[in-house]
Amino acid sequence: MVKRKDKAVADNRTVADWCEAALDAFASKGVHSASIPEIARALGVTKGSFYWHFQSLDDLMARAMEKWSDDDQEVLAQLETIEDPRERLAQMFRESMARKRAQALFVALSGSGVPVVENTIARLSEQRVRALTEAYKQLSFDASAARERALLVYSAYIGALHLRAESSALDSQRKMESYVKHAVETLIPSDK
Amino acid sequence: MVKRKDKAVADNRTVADWCEAALDAFASKGVHSASIPEIARALGVTKGSFYWHFQSLDDLMARAMEKWSDDDQEVLAQLETIEDPRERLAQMFRESMARKRAQALFVALSGSGVPVVENTIARLSEQRVRALTEAYKQLSFDASAARERALLVYSAYIGALHLRAESSALDSQRKMESYVKHAVETLIPSDK
DNA sequence: ACCTGAACACCGTTCAAGT
DNA sequence: ACCTGAACACCGTTCAAGT
Numbered sequence: 001m002v003k004r005k006d007k008a009v010a011d012n013r014t015v016a017d018w019c020e021a022a023l024d025a026f027a028s029k030g031v032h033s034a035s036i037p038e039i040a041r042a043l044g045v046t047k048g049s050f051y052w053h054f055q056s057l058d059d060l061m062a063r064a065m066e067k068w069s070d071d072d073q074e075v076l077a078q079l080e081t082i083e084d085p086r087e088r089l090a091q092m093f094r095e096s097m098a099r100k101r102a103q104a105l106f107v108a109l110s111g112s113g114v115p116v117v118e119n120t121i122a123r124l125s126e127q128r129v130r131a132l133t134e135a136y137k138q139l140s141f142d143a144s145a146a147r148e149r150a151l152l153v154y155s156a157y158i159g160a161l162h163l164r165a166e167s168s169a170l171d172s173q174r175k176m177e178s179y180v181k182h183a184v185e186t187l188i189p190s191d192k
Numbered sequence: 193m194v195k196r197k198d199k200a201v202a203d204n205r206t207v208a209d210w211c212e213a214a215l216d217a218f219a220s221k222g223v224h225s226a227s228i229p230e231i232a233r234a235l236g237v238t239k240g241s242f243y244w245h246f247q248s249l250d251d252l253m254a255r256a257m258e259k260w261s262d263d264d265q266e267v268l269a270q271l272e273t274i275e276d277p278r279e280r281l282a283q284m285f286r287e288s289m290a291r292k293r294a295q296a297l298f299v300a301l302s303g304s305g306v307p308v309v310e311n312t313i314a315r316l317s318e319q320r321v322r323a324l325t326e327a328y329k330q331l332s333f334d335a336s337a338a339r340e341r342a343l344l345v346y347s348a349y350i351g352a353l354h355l356r357a358e359s360s361a362l363d364s365q366r367k368m369e370s371y372v373k374h375a376v377e378t379l380i381p382s383d384k
Numbered sequence: 385a386c387c388t389g390a391a392c393a394c395c396g397t398t399c400a401a402g403t
Numbered sequence: 404a405c406c407t408g409a410a411c412a413c414c415g416t417t418c419a420a421g422t
Contacts, residue, residue: 012386030305032224035414049387051416107303110354113222122359129361148374151361155351155371160343162302162350167314169321169343179347182340187378204405227395241406243397388421394414402407 013043015053019064026064027104031112036060058116065120068105072124075099080131085138089153089188092132094180096157106158107165129154139189153187205235207245211256218256219296223304250308257312260297264316267291272323277330281345281380284324286372288349298350299357321346331381345379 021042025034036057037047054060079095082088097103109117132150141149160179164170170179213234217226228249229239246252271287274280289295301309324342333341352371356362362371 030303033305036416037414045386046388047415048389048418051418052386057415108305109303110358111222111299111301111303113225113300118358125355125359126361144370145374148370149378151352151355151371152348152375152378155355155375156344156348158351158354159347159349160351162354163317163343163347166302166310167317169318169346178336178340179343182337183344183347186341186344228397229395237405238407239396240399240408243399244405249396386422388419390419391417393416396411396413398410400407400409403405 013045013049013053015063016067017043018050018053018060019067022060022064023068023101023105026108027101030108031061031114031117058114061114062116065116069120069124072102073127075102076127076131085135086188086191089132089135090184092128092135093153093157093184097160097176097180103161104165107161110162125154125158149187153183156183156187205237205241205245207255208259209235210242210245210252211259214252214256215260215293215297218300219293222300223253223306223309250306253306254308257308261312261316264294265319267294268319268323277327278380278383281324281327282376284320284327285345285349285376289352289368289372295353296357299353302350302354317346317350341379345375348375348379 018039021039022034025039025042036050040047040050050060054063075095079088079092082091106121110121112118129147129150132153133146136146136149137143160170160176160183164176170176210231213231214226217231217234228242232239232242242252246255267287271280271284274283298313302313304310321339321342324345325338328338328341329335352362352368352375356368362368
């Protein structure tokens with residue numbers, strides 16, 4: 001006997017399953033090379049079933065973005081628990097470089113030209129910049145200097161993501177570590 | 193009488209025409225939203241004629257990338273004529289921010305997932321980083337510090353492009369100028 | 385409630401036919 | 404030499420029909 005509203009029936013795909021499969025496909029092949037039939041195949045169903053869960057491709061994008069957004073928010077919240085602002089800044093920079101799929105996704109999503117995607121990126125970026133600004137204020141930067149430095153650090157982070165994904169300039173662990181070390185030393189004021 | 197090999201016949205489209213129209217379409221709607229029928233319409237011909245000039249969409253991409261690459265090389269060569277390394281660094285940063293279509297194009301192209309596009313970006317990025325490295329060496333940075341600082345500056349530049357295109361953090365002339373000013377002051381050593 | 389399979393419009397690609 | 408227009412495969416979307 002199967003209860004109504006019980007998520008189970010075991011064989012069927014959920015919206016979350018589709019979103020996760022879609023994010024995987026976006027990260028590995030790019031937003032526009034991932035097709036509905038292909039994602040459907042990965043889930044073992046036909047493309048027709050897609051439209052029982054979603055109104056359209058845009059709808060899938062929107063829901064996948066919500067999921068991505070939520071995941072990112074959690075990570076940021078975690079980082080914000082670090083007391084020492086210097087340490088927090090350094091960790092924000094390093095952490096972002098460490099999560100591989102999140103990075104590949106970010107690069108794949110940016111410049112996609114899909115409105116809901118770009119809006120999500122804009123929101124997440126603004127949050128990050130705010131968090132960075134806050135940390136610099138705690139290091140006695142005045143409001144506008146803190147914001148400027150935060151924008152610079154965030155840009156350096158975003159730029160490095162792209163360089164890593166699309167050039168050989170940052171394609172090894174060693175190069176990346178050296179980059180991060182230099183960036184942290186240059187952009188985060190030292191203890192004294 | 194029309195000479196053979198005379199580029200003219202006046203009414204027909206050239207490969208360069210197609211490339212230019214394609215780059216416009218890429219910059220304004222994104223790489224994947226620009227379709228052959230649409231570019232053809234913009235040129236006043238039908239999509240069938242596309243295949244007289246090009247083997248495929250990939251072929252168009254490849255040739256458009258050559259053109260883009262050549263244009264960028266010219267700009268860089270111009271910048272390299274600046275004698276003073278400090279001034280050259282500042283100008284490389286500012287100039288890149290000034291050319292609007294080139295920037296929109298860069299953002300649209302990055303993360304496209306098209307191999308020939310990513311290779312082109314990789315090549316151009318490496319050239320820029322080399323030029324920046326050279327300038328820092330002239331300012332008495334040792335080889336590895338110069339390269340690290342060059343990567344940091346270039347990342348900050350690429351990141352700012354994306355922020356400008358995809359968020360409100362750098363969406364006005366004023367914000368952009370303030371960003372550039374702070375970046376130049378922070379990342380390029382001052383005269384004394 | 386969730387999925388299949390056929391149908392349609394549209395794009396990339398090919399190609400025979402036009403000028 | 405350059406372009407048109409029809410044809411085909413494939414994807415996004417719709418929907419009636421299955422379980």
